[in-house]
Amino acid sequence: MMKMGEMWTQLGSVMASMMFAYAMFKQFFPDDLGNILDKYTKKLVGYVYPYIQISFDEYTNEFHKRSEVYASIQSYLSTKSSTRAKRLKAHDVKGSTALVLGMDDNEEVTDEFQGIKLWWASMKSASKKTSFSFYPEYDERKHYKLTFHRRHRDLVMGSYLDHVRQEGKAIAVSNRQRKLYINNTEKGAKWSHVVFEHPATFETLAMEPKEKQSIINDLLKFSKGKDYYKKIGKAWKRGYLLYGPPGTGKSTMISAMSNLMNYDVYDLELTSVKDNTELRKLLIDITGKAIIVIEDIDCSLDLTGQRKKKKEKDEEDNEEKDPVKKKMEKEESQPSKVTLSGLLNFIDGIWSACGGERLIVFTTNYVEKLDPALIRRGRMDKHIELSYCCYEAFKVLARNYLDLESHELFETIERLLGETNMTPADVAENLMPNSVTEDADSCLKNLIEAIETAKEEARKKAEEEEASREAEEEAKLKAEKEEKEKEQSAKDEVKCNGTSAKEGDVK
Numbered sequence: 001m002m003k004m005g006e007m008w009t010q011l012g013s014v015m016a017s018m019m020f021a022y023a024m025f026k027q028f029f030p031d032d033l034g035n036i037l038d039k040y041t042k043k044l045v046g047y048v049y050p051y052i053q054i055s056f057d058e059y060t061n062e063f064h065k066r067s068e069v070y071a072s073i074q075s076y077l078s079t080k081s082s083t084r085a086k087r088l089k090a091h092d093v094k095g096s097t098a099l100v101l102g103m104d105d106n107e108e109v110t111d112e113f114q115g116i117k118l119w120w121a122s123m124k125s126a127s128k129k130t131s132f133s134f135y136p137e138y139d140e141r142k143h144y145k146l147t148f149h150r151r152h153r154d155l156v157m158g159s160y161l162d163h164v165r166q167e168g169k170a171i172a173v174s175n176r177q178r179k180l181y182i183n184n185t186e187k188g189a190k191w192s193h194v195v196f197e198h199p200a201t202f203e204t205l206a207m208e209p210k211e212k213q214s215i216i217n218d219l220l221k222f223s224k225g226k227d228y229y230k231k232i233g234k235a236w237k238r239g240y241l242l243y244g245p246p247g248t249g250k251s252t253m254i255s256a257m258s259n260l261m262n263y264d265v266y267d268l269e270l271t272s273v274k275d276n277t278e279l280r281k282l283l284i285d286i287t288g289k290a291i292i293v294i295e296d297i298d299c300s301l302d303l304t305g306q307r308k309k310k311k312e313k314d315e316e317d318n319e320e321k322d323p324v325k326k327k328m329e330k331e332e333s334q335p336s337k338v339t340l341s342g343l344l345n346f347i348d349g350i351w352s353a354c355g356g357e358r359l360i361v362f363t364t365n366y367v368e369k370l371d372p373a374l375i376r377r378g379r380m381d382k383h384i385e386l387s388y389c390c391y392e393a394f395k396v397l398a399r400n401y402l403d404l405e406s407h408e409l410f411e412t413i414e415r416l417l418g419e420t421n422m423t424p425a426d427v428a429e430n431l432m433p434n435s436v437t438e439d440a441d442s443c444l445k446n447l448i449e450a451i452e453t454a455k456e457e458a459r460k461k462a463e464e465e466e467a468s469r470e471a472e473e474e475a476k477l478k479a480e481k482e483e484k485e486k487e488q489s490a491k492d493e494v495k496c497n498g499t500s501a502k503e504g505d506v507k
């Protein structure tokens, strides 16, 4: 025999379908009659019908804005609809990479959540066209209707709706086109953007595998850390300092980070930011899920000197000076008025907490030049050194560029890379075939030749440096010797004069 629960579920399903059919049927009645019919039908159904319905309108009443909840539900249902609904509708959403498939109007899909069943229907109701309307398209109103058994009210209100919103947002984010923003000087403190389509990934990034994995783990932990950051009372952001010689993959890593996390990139050109206020304005405009990049931070501003300069200036200011002269001097000494303290505020001041889920990445070739305050842990949480190409990194490049997992020349390359410094950019350049006819063998041979040349150049350079150091040392010793001899002869002269003077006295 059929169980009670099953019976209710079936009855529910029948009733939900009936309600759905009724909603469509109602559209054919004139409005007044439809409203009366609606009122009494709902009353009657309320006695026997154990189901609850919630509607989600496409547009909010507030400025006819498209409802975010509706958009999230649409994304959420797009995955369910594509497999379960019979009639689908395809539409391209602005800023989305893929065509979004959704339920067609007046279509229904069933969802399951923690063992309970729920029904979603996409409804369209036409309201009378007003004679004067700015938004004629809104006369046709769409909404989603969710139906579920009343005994699941707590679960639905408590966690299901939240689950739908979160999932929907995540689907929308994964479908969206990522953007690369740059701060535009002409427009003041504003960002301009282009679609970001850099193909670099952590898979194609050449570096020591353990280190690479630890960076990936760190990033993934961060992206799932919303509750954790809340618990420890910290803003949900993380700072990375990437340092190393030119051509070791710092910028490439930023693209890989963006592709892994699905974050937009904000490339901040500090030299074109007028002052701290403008910097703050730019910061406020950055949304969540973003990587804020400041490349070559050592060249961006004289950040290291500014605190020192300020100190010196304060001392000078204490001395009495003509106020007009003082003002002019002040203006002259500050070409870009973004200061170190302004930048520190940008990174971890109270304003930096708005938006959430951000990475801040600094790159530099000269880590030792930076002010320790800028890169202390907590501001720059992770310091990553990108260095010369090791054998493991070479293997990644060989796989990327030549589809090679192993080769008899690998051993020679391993030995040579251990003996000299070559950047991944140089190795990559040599591995890239120069023509369609060039094969892997000849690329590897090119590389070996290039490493040997680099090794020879490095040896010569070291010899020259040694020779110039020795020459400097010799010149220094010679100068010291000459100095000593001069001193000695001066002393001897004094002595000699003294003796002759005494002799004169006696006479």
Ligand SMILES: Nc1ncnc2c1ncn2[C@@H]1O[C@H](COP(=O)(O)OP(=O)(O)OP(=O)(O)O)[C@@H](O)[C@H]1O
Pocket: 204, 205, 206, 207, 244, 245, 246, 247, 248, 249, 250, 251, 252, 253, 364, 365, 386, 424, 425, 426, 428
């Ligand atoms: N670790 C790497 N893995 C893969 N490719 C790399 C790596 N390092 C460099 N390359 C290659 O070399 C080119 C230059 O690298 P990239 O611009 O990332 O260097 P960089 O460290 O940012 O240099 P700079 O300090 O001059 O800005 C890249 O386009 C990429 O093709």
Ligand SMILES: [Mg+2]
Pocket: 250, 251, 252, 295, 363
């Ligand atoms: Mg770079």
